[in-house]
Amino acid sequence: MYKQARPHQKRRKRAGAEVREEGLAAARALLLEGGPGAVTLAAVGQRLGMSHANVLHHFGSAAALQSALMGSMINDLTTALDDVVRLLKTDAAAPRTVADMVFDAFDKGGAGPLAAWIVLSGDVQQLEPVREAVRALVAAIVGQAKDEGAPDRVRLAVLMMAVTAFGDAVIGPHVRDMLNQQDDAMRDLIARILPLFLLPGGIPPALPPAPSDGAE
Template identity: 40%
Template sequence: MSIRKRLSPEESRTAALEAARALLIETGPQSVTLKAVAGRIGRTHANLLHHFGSASGLQKALAKDLASSICAKIADAVIASRSGIGTPRDVVDLTFDAFDKEGAGALASWMLLSGNEDALDPIVDAIHDLVVELNEFGSEHLRDSTLALTLMALGDALLGGPLSASLELPRTAARDRAEAMLLGSIDQAGTLAPEG
């Protein structure tokens, strides 16, 4: 007879999101189901249904969790870059890795294709909040750069490998282009920043 450790509702939810994130990275978004996550953490389908309401609720919670943690890392990288500790390439790599290696691109695409119309809300909201937090001068350049960088990272996660290969470009071509764009935007914004 196995005895399961009793978890608080928050601990159960956190364990479920960690398991869902691992499944996403290991086997893709189609594997992020209530049954698979429940099996991974030794809980019942009903237990997860109670916490998330449905598989799409679980996926939306996962998207929110991913977006929050990724945007926090990106914010730290932007702040480090501004203080001369990090580089714009760090920001590019974190953004591209979030959509590719951490599965955010595949998850967002899967949710949209599954008919979850508000699937991208947590990701869009987290990116909006990040821009508001970092946009000390109200710069349109930061909003434009964020839009372009996010779309480039999403596209690269979904099609970057085969497309760069077919165009006989290095696999890092999109990241290299995003870095050049970001550096150009930083230079342009620097010339437009209000004088203090």
């Protein structure tokens, strides 16, 4: 005896802006779960209960969907950095609080996989909006130090924190597992190191450049 086929569920009509918002949320989840290769129109459509053609109608192309996702996630990253700046301007935040906010932006916010995707695609101009946010972060931290050498040290501190947060988001879980370390091991390490950059003489001066082969 054959089972009676279930009637197709009536799909809810959604406005274009709503579809784009839901589509970007689905694309972000796919990126975090499976990497850039998982972000396809068909996969997004499946998440939304829509056809490939319908998703295509709202985004124009797979490349346009991916570009919109990059823009959305970069906006979230700059907002997260702005939040750190506002915190630093109103309160001498604990180093661990600053580390957690930056690491969360790269990890939970997805900026780590996003940055890897952008760099591997060669479209590094997509990162340009982050420039001013990073400069503002440096200025906010410099505001907590009083000596002339602070700006140079703080730039190094932000470099260390950002690159470490990026690496921790992309490959950190695997390396921590190899070394039997806790999930927050890098955050804790950065929080302990960061105050050194705010103290005069807290870190050694930069080494002079190595001489060229023709140097005497």
